[in-house]
Amino acid sequence: MVNNIELKPASEFITENMPERYIYDLSAGDHEIAISTKDLQVSYGQNLALSEGDLSFERYKITSLIGASGSGKSTFLRSLNRMNDSVATVKGNIMYRGVDINTKAIDVYEMRRHIGMVFQRPNPFAKSIYNNITFALTQRGQYTKQELDEIVETSLKQAALWDQVKDELDKSALALSGGQAQRLVIARALALKPDILLLDEPSSALDPISSAQVEDTLLKLKDQYTIIIVTHNMQQAARISDYTAFFHMGKVIEYDLTRKIFTRPKVALTNDYISGNFG
Amino acid sequence: MNAKRADKIATGVIYAISGIVALILIAMLAFILIRGVPNLSWHFLTSPARAFEAGGGIGIQLFNSFYLLILAMIISFPIALGAAIYLNEYSKKGKFTTVVRTAIEILSSLPSVVVGLFGFLIFVVQFHLGFSILSGAIALTFFNLPLLTRSIETSLAQIPNLQREAGSALGLSRWETVIHIILPAAVPSIVTGVVLSAGRVFGEAAALIYTAGQSAPALNFADWNPFNISSPLNPMRPAETLAVHIWKINSEGIMPDANAVSAGASAVLIIVVLLFNLSARKIGAQLYKKLTSA
Numbered sequence: 001m002v003n004n005i006e007l008k009p010a011s012e013f014i015t016e017n018m019p020e021r022y023i024y025d026l027s028a029g030d031h032e033i034a035i036s037t038k039d040l041q042v043s044y045g046q047n048l049a050l051s052e053g054d055l056s057f058e059r060y061k062i063t064s065l066i067g068a069s070g071s072g073k074s075t076f077l078r079s080l081n082r083m084n085d086s087v088a089t090v091k092g093n094i095m096y097r098g099v100d101i102n103t104k105a106i107d108v109y110e111m112r113r114h115i116g117m118v119f120q121r122p123n124p125f126a127k128s129i130y131n132n133i134t135f136a137l138t139q140r141g142q143y144t145k146q147e148l149d150e151i152v153e154t155s156l157k158q159a160a161l162w163d164q165v166k167d168e169l170d171k172s173a174l175a176l177s178g179g180q181a182q183r184l185v186i187a188r189a190l191a192l193k194p195d196i197l198l199l200d201e202p203s204s205a206l207d208p209i210s211s212a213q214v215e216d217t218l219l220k221l222k223d224q225y226t227i228i229i230v231t232h233n234m235q236q237a238a239r240i241s242d243y244t245a246f247f248h249m250g251k252v253i254e255y256d257l258t259r260k261i262f263t264r265p266k267v268a269l270t271n272d273y274i275s276g277n278f279g
Numbered sequence: 280m281n282a283k284r285a286d287k288i289a290t291g292v293i294y295a296i297s298g299i300v301a302l303i304l305i306a307m308l309a310f311i312l313i314r315g316v317p318n319l320s321w322h323f324l325t326s327p328a329r330a331f332e333a334g335g336g337i338g339i340q341l342f343n344s345f346y347l348l349i350l351a352m353i354i355s356f357p358i359a360l361g362a363a364i365y366l367n368e369y370s371k372k373g374k375f376t377t378v379v380r381t382a383i384e385i386l387s388s389l390p391s392v393v394v395g396l397f398g399f400l401i402f403v404v405q406f407h408l409g410f411s412i413l414s415g416a417i418a419l420t421f422f423n424l425p426l427l428t429r430s431i432e433t434s435l436a437q438i439p440n441l442q443r444e445a446g447s448a449l450g451l452s453r454w455e456t457v458i459h460i461i462l463p464a465a466v467p468s469i470v471t472g473v474v475l476s477a478g479r480v481f482g483e484a485a486a487l488i489y490t491a492g493q494s495a496p497a498l499n500f501a502d503w504n505p506f507n508i509s510s511p512l513n514p515m516r517p518a519e520t521l522a523v524h525i526w527k528i529n530s531e532g533i534m535p536d537a538n539a540v541s542a543g544a545s546a547v548l549i550i551v552v553l554l555f556n557l558s559a560r561k562i563g564a565q566l567y568k569k570l571t572s573a
Contacts (some may be wrong), residue, residue, distance in 0.1 A: 081448070083447065109447075109451065110450060111450075112447065112448060113449075116448060116449070117443055117448035118448075119441065120442055123445040124445075125442065126442075126460075126464040126570065129458045135449075136449035136450060136462075137452060139455055140450075189448070219401070
């Protein structure tokens with residue numbers, strides 16, 4: 001006989017009264033907040049991609065944004081340094097150091113030097129390794145060759161790439177492997193000495209070894225940078241992040257300490273997602 | 280008939296068609312070169328044409344062709360580059376962009392003889408530029424602009440969007456990104472496009488007959504002051520080009536060796552155009568190697 005029992009959603013077994021949403025309140029404790037959003041709404045044309053995205057991020061911590069494809073996590077991340085400006089309408093406030101950076105008066109080019117970004121696919125410029133790192137610097141400021149040399153060395157060391165490329169800095173960056181290229185891109189972002197680093201699935205296009213190298217790099221960077229990372233890989237989120245936000249259908253459903261979210265989520269939907277029932 | 284058989288037949292037919300295309304080209308080239316090359320000599324390439332007696336050359340026409348080509352490129356390249364940057368990097372969907380695109384499409388489909396007649400009425404007659412290199416260069420610009428714009432636009436479009444995102448994430452403005460990241464990455468393919476279009480411009484006749492004129496006054500190659508009328512650099516002198524010369528000899532040439540001159544000139548024209556085409560890819564590939572590994 002065929003066993004025709006339908007699986008019931010896990011939420012039905014849980015007797016506690018689970019909330020619909022849970023947002024950990026960072027402002028309550030003794031946390032230094034690096035960046036926060038209020039009433040953030042992002043729409044592509046008529047299509048509302050993010051409707052409820054109020055989050056605060058603690059300084060010098062790693063925060064993961066997780067959720068299924070189309071849940072709005074990437075949209076949220078890209079709004080933080082206004083990379084969505086040309087394609088979407090972004091309403092609401094993004095507070096950074098007491099300033100709302102989501103206004104017309106903000107010089108986005110200057111702002112992005114404080115809030116850097118690394119993308120899913122490595123995107124080094126068709127320039128040498130050295131020039132990839134120095135280019136954005138020399139566009140704006142005056143640096144001596146010695147200062148530039150130092151910055152190149154420091155940022156490559158921070159990105160754990162120095163030992164592999166120190167003898168071929170004038171080689172084309174296009175010749176690097178995927179993992180090396182991604183770390184070069186991280187070094188390039190670090191050279192600007194940003195305050196916050198946004199990463200949009202930085203290791204999903206890489207093989208497991210390169211991916212692990214990128215993770216190591218991020219953990220080392222935590223002392224000096226606030227890192228916000230979008231990831232599809234829940235092990236990755238659990239391994240490296242201090243906080244995790246779970247996005248679903250354009251809303252932040254749950255935001256809490258990573259260890260709490262992955263061991264005992266407060267919202268049933270989060271539980272379903274992290275135990276692999278959808279997404 | 281089964282699928283495998285059908286596939287075999289289709290493959291055969293497609294091979295045959297491609298073969299025929301290649302064969303036509305080879306036959307044409309062979310015909311022109313076999314007829315023309317025996318007439319070539321250093322004397323033929325360097326001496327001026329003669330209208331009534333045998334033994335004339337194509338020296339002045341050859342020089343005129345190159346000079347016009349360079350002038351036309353100097354005028355059209357910056358305009359095409361600007362238009363291409365606008366279309367690929369800045370334009371948003373809207374009326375203005377549609378108008379620009381439609382204008383470029385129409386301009387590219389205008390017959391070159393119409394472009395020539397327009398240039399004649401506007402520049403030669405209305406602006407009193409006369410039959411001159413300048414009128415010819417402007418007419419060639421009209422002829423060249425849409426094709427060059429499209430080719431540069433395609434070169435820019437080939438640069439992945441990741442590069443633009445990388446630029447703006449580093450706080451570079453769109454302009455800085457375009458100038459320092461997108462353009463350098465696109466240079467090899469832009470150069471290929473420019474050289475290919477140079478080949479097309481070099482062989483153009485119809486747009487020049489009524490603009491650069493059909494006469495090639497004697498030049499004094501010792502005089503490089505562009506304001507002297509006999510100077511090769513003077514842009515206000517009439518200048519029959521190689522392609523126009525071929526057309527003219529065949530329609531009204533009365534020199535006894537008209538056939539030989541025409542065959543020789545055609546061979547030279549074809550050889551130069553071939554050189555442009557063959558070198559285009561090579562130069563592009565070499566530049567890419569140089570720019571990306573530096």
